[in-house]
Amino acid sequence: MTKHLFISSKGQLQPRWRSAFPDAVVRTALGGGRPDVLWWACVPLNSAELSSAIAALPGVPVVVLSPEPVQEDAMHAIALGARGYCHSHATPAMLQQVAVAVTHGGLWLGPELMSRLMGAASERLLGEHPAEVDPGLDLLTPRERAVALEVARGATNKEAARRLDITERTVKAHLGAAFEKLGVRDRLQLVLALKYVPVDVDHAA
Amino acid sequence: MTKHLFISSKGQLQPRWRSAFPDAVVRTALGGGRPDVLWWACVPLNSAELSSAIAALPGVPVVVLSPEPVQEDAMHAIALGARGYCHSHATPAMLQQVAVAVTHGGLWLGPELMSRLMGAASERLLGEHPAEVDPGLDLLTPRERAVALEVARGATNKEAARRLDITERTVKAHLGAAFEKLGVRDRLQLVLALKYVPVDVDHAA
DNA sequence: GCCCACCCTGTCCACCGGTCCAATAGGCTT
DNA sequence: AAGCCTATTGGACCGGTGGACAGGGTGGGC
Structure with missing residues (x-):
């Protein structure tokens, strides 16, 4: 079964991806069952497409890959429900780390993005509802x-x-x-x- | 070998924690080496204490446990640098999930909290809200x-x-x-x- | 004025949804 | 063997839900 599905505009599978996940599958569009992780490597980043992909696979963590990390893109992706954002040329070990984190209910961002997100959120957010706890x-x-x-x-x-x-x-x-x-x-x-x-x-x- | 250190006001180790991490150690204060994950179960939540604990163990993910999840507390904890926030009575399986996520660089929150964080952060950083809703x-x-x-x-x-x-x-x-x-x-x-x-x-x- | 769209409220009732009390059976660990 | 988890089903209970009757009130357009 497909564990890692990469969606790429050109349909090309980077060697690093293959190296990180030998059973990786690459496509240009969704389909072919439920992956454990959906890696979104479409450039440029299209909000509507990403959003529908996330909606189409409830429960499947989506990680956005970008050849040139842009903070705005990252925030946009996260706002749409993506569970991670990282460099598409990240090392296989890094990709595996990300995969582990997101498949266990985590949100993965680079250290600097993470700290900005945390700071921004705490400033912006204060006021209601008890929060229920759960993973996925x-x-x-x-x-x-x-x-x-x-x-x-x-x-x-x-x-x-x-x-x-x-x-x-x-x-x-x-x-x-x-x-x-x-x-x-x-x-x-x-x-x-x-x-x-x-x-x-x-x-x- | 994974080391899980629980900091609890009363120094009591919940059965569920032991069940999740057989090698868990509980203390009332920091000390005794470098754990893989620091579980902060002090009630009530004290910002200064939590902050110093996080600073004292750079690189060690800190997860705040609360018997009664409060969104404000969660946001404060995250703002201070905590990598997770969940119910102290969470199931062992859930605690393990959290542990895996945070030890791999992830941020772990419950779905509701996660979505709020995402939404709030993106609004703050992008100056606009997602606003996708409204077809019919x-x-x-x-x-x-x-x-x-x-x-x-x-x-x-x-x-x-x-x-x-x-x-x-x-x-x-x-x-x-x-x-x-x-x-x-x-x-x-x-x-x-x-x-x-x-x-x-x-x-x- | 009359009509109409919108907003608000009421009662009655069948159905659905969620939780309580169980029970049986297989697989797995200890 | 004992214990636990999972899957399956049953019965009963009760509150939430949605629809089918009702209305009464406002404001705007003809």
Whole structure:
């Protein structure tokens, strides 16, 4: 199965990528199942494309690769839900580090970007909601994950049951377990959690 | 060999920590060498103490544990240089995930916190907000839109009613109208419609 | 004035969703 | 063997949800 999928405008697989991930697959567009990590190496960076790619693979961490790291691009990518941003000519060891960090629910940025992000965020952000804690789909069992993904696509319990060929009752059981593991209260929160949708808090309207 | 050092006010080692990291060590203050990860479980959270601890161990990722996650605390901790923030009663599996993420250079937060951080940081650094939302949203009346947005954030009818200062019944009315206008059957489909309309999601998987 | 769109509220009801109480069975570790 | 995790299902409970009846109030255009 594909573990690392690289999306590149030219469809070319850099030797360093291959070196870091021998089983890497490169494409010019999405498709071919669920990778563990999606590496986005399209230049120039297109927000709409990146955004749709992220949305199309809920739960899959997306890392943006850039031949010339630009801070604005990085922030943009992160705002769209990317879990990492690094140099496309990074060393294989570095890429592996990034892969490990993001597949375990982390956000990976270079040291300087990271500190800027942290500083900026703390200045900008103060004021509501308790924060629930949770990592990602990796904590779920295969069955729980399958049910969660069906539900995240908008299916009702009954529909998910029919698709997975199990009882609605069983769907509820898996779903309940997923809720607890992810620290969410209902299916809608689960969707929001999986999509990492930036939440807009203040609508003065 | 990984070394996990827990700093707890009471010097107590939670069973879950031991379960996650059999070689875990707990102390009430710093000392005793250089751990791979420093888990900060002091309550209440003291900025000065945390800050000095982080400074005392350059290169060592610090994760703040809280029995009751508070967003303000999380942001403060991150601003001070902590690399993670999570529930002190998190499952061993989750703690291990966090450990892996931060030891590989990642920043670990819960999904909700992560998305807020991302959104806030990008606004701060770019001076503009993502603002992707609104495909069919202009079909709605102002009130319907307000209700739809509340619901899209994961609010229940009751919560939306309270926020908009109307009765739950009225929320239902607006919501029902929004459903019909957008051609969706329930709130979850509405969320999916609002977030992902820009592109086709269901390709050939 | 009349019509219409919008906003707000009410009651009733069937259904769905989430959680509680279980139970059975297989796989795996100790 | 005992214990734990996972997957599966059952029954029951209750609150949230959505639709189907109702209305009443405002303001603008004809």
